[in-house]
Amino acid sequence: MIIKILCVNHQYSKSLEFEENFRGYSKKYLSAGTNYYSFLRDLNELQIARLFSRLEKYHQIFKSCNVGSKKGGIWCGQCSKCLFAYLILYPFLGDKLKEIFGKDLLNDENLASIMEELLQLPGKFKPFECVGTKEEIEYAMLLGVLKTEGKNLPKLLEKYQSKITILILGIGREGKSALEFLKKNLPDLEIGTADQKISKNYLDKLEDCDVIIKSPGIPYLPEVKKAKENGKIISSSTQIFFDLCKGKIIGVTGTKGKSTTASLIFEVLKAAGFNVFLVGNIGQPALELLGKISENSWVVYELSSFQLTDLSRSPHIAVITNIYPEHLDWHDNFEDYKKAKENIFKYQTKDDFLIKDKDGVSAAKAVAQIFKIPEEIIEKAIKNFKPLPHRLEYIGEFKGIKFYNDSLSTIPQATIYALDKLGDDIQTLIAGGFDRGIDYEVLGPAIAKSGIKSLILFPETGEKIWQAVEKAGGQQEKFNVNSMEEAVKLAFEKTSKGKICLLSPAAASFNMFKDYADRGDQFKKFVLSY
Known part of the structure; x- marks a missing residue:
């Protein structure tokens, strides 16, 4: 066949060029409503x-x-x-x-x-x-x-x-786990590693290997995107786990509440006698458990947007708690973030289940109903469930003041939930942190109409929170601080006996702390030692 003076064979009909040309031809000469396209175009072999x-x-x-x-x-x-x-x-x-x-x-x-x-x-x-x-x-x-x-x-x-040539990109908690797992199963294979903590030119190593196991904390940088475009296989520990897991997976995601929801589901299934494992940020690294999982096992997997971004398989039961703008420093925009979350159900079939519920208890009950677990077992497991650290964690009463640690609150909606949960007894709120481009306008009215009198704010988002409060007509007293020790000292001075001091930052922690856990631990340390 001759196309524009070029001789082509049947392979031309599989090309993107043919698809685009024939789509234009069919719309012009056959039917304007016809849309010719390849369902498999975006998928590799x-x-x-x-x-x-x-x-x-x-x-x-x-x-x-x-x-x-x-x-x-x-x-x-x-x-x-x-x-x-x-x-x-x-x-x-x-x-x-x-x-x-x-x-x-x-x-x-x-x-x-x-x-x-x-x-x-x-x-x-x-x-x-x-x-x-x-x-x-x-x-x-x-x-x-x-x-x-x-x-x-x-x-x-x-x-x-x-x-086989393999590179582990990012040697954090999950990267180290992947490296140990691969060395155990391929002891004679040289496995490359690359991390910005080791070398500022760590991305140069992308050219050296054909299979790249990317850690979730590393975004799709231009160099990573280019490597993928050039045919490199970009995979992850999560993808490998999904491909090799003998048991069935219950995946849990959401902007907030996924850790608690995953833990609740795990506890309910365990109480009902199922062979169940909990993996993700709150459980063991997934690959470490593969050898213990059988065809009769169930795995409750807490899945972040980072882990879902390049996942090409969905869990048997997918649970979504909620989706708000988050991690916009990692994702290109909110649409990109939502698209990543959608992978949790994108590859499901008619035999799978999708549960959407912002309430962790309700979501856990919905999963339990799929398993036909008796109501009394469900209720007992939920009653015995202990809240996770840094999630509206009650530290105790000191000098007549009740202190709550909600350091895992990294978006405005999570802080709003905490304000609603604890009510008008909150007199002091400690908030603010690393700026990831999140809009704080929704938080302003929630603080303005609350019983909060003192607002203790960390940089960088502290100023954004204050502007939102002022815009909503809030009359709170504002204090800017640069350390947790200073924040706790002010909290003791400004909070009345019988009232609550709440740490619920509505922001990430990385500008002042190692992570949310470090932030929460410092809060507890200075409260206990004051």
Whole structure:
């Protein structure tokens, strides 16, 4: 076929250029209401394999073998398309593929030369077939090795696992866990690491490896986006866990309340006798638990927007508490933040569940109903539940003043909730912190109409909060402070006996503290030592 003096073959019909041209043609000459597009355009081969692995009714009838199509529609088991299809599906279907393909292709050493072509080893070239990239193949191999825990590997995985190149991007809590997990299962493989604490040029290492395990705290910087555009596989500990977990997952997300909600669900299921694990920021790092999880296990996973951003699989039960503007220093905008959160249900099927409830207790009860847990067990578990640290945590009464630590409040809506919960007895509010571009206009009226008399404010957002209060007509007395010790001293001086002093910052902590826990711990320390 000749297109604009260029000779093209059937592959042209799969290109984005053809899609755009034909869409324009169909709208102009066929029907203005027609929208021609590829449903799979935004998905790579791994994502397609991940989704297809759940469509069991097609597993025995799908084919992608050019040689076999001429022999009655079979898998020939000897070509690059057969080996690629087997490889890319192996992490998700495992030994089921033997029945589909008629034999175990990964144990066929006669396919070694094709394997080398797929991996594009020195002197080898990618087969002239519709197969994936070497980066996708390396990642599929990685998942395949991890799936077997490095034991009794198929011959081709055993022979070529050393060709997988991996970089851990970010060596924080989750990055260290990923590194230990990979070293345990791939002891002979050299795994690269990159972190800004180690080198200011840490992003240069993105060029060295094909598979990049990105820690959630690192945003999609321009260098990371470029690496992805160039074909690098950007994955995460969360994605690996979802791909390898034998049990079923209950995912919990939301701007606020996800930790408490996840903990409540965990306690209810545990009380009902289920084999259940709690992972995420409040539980163990997920990868550390994989070896303990069986097909009968349930995992309650607290999921942040960072972890959800590049997740290509959704949990069996998805729970959303609420969504407000947050982490706008990490996400491009609020729409980008919401889009990340939506991944918790984006890949669900009709057999999965989605629960939306801003109240943690109600959400936990809704999950319990799916399991048909008796009401008395649910109520007892909820009654015995102890609030988590830094979440409206009652410290105690000192010099007649009641102190509450709500350091996890990092957005205005969380502080508004705390004000509503504790009521008019709040006389002193300590607020403010790191500025992430959040609008504080909604907080002003809540403070202005409350019984608060003294407002103790940290930089940087303290001034924004005060402007919102003034705009709402608030008559509170304002005090600017630069340390927690100074804030607590003022709180004791300005709060009457029988009243409440509440730390509920409505902002992140990073300008003055290590994190929200450090901020809350300092608050408790100075209250107790005053």
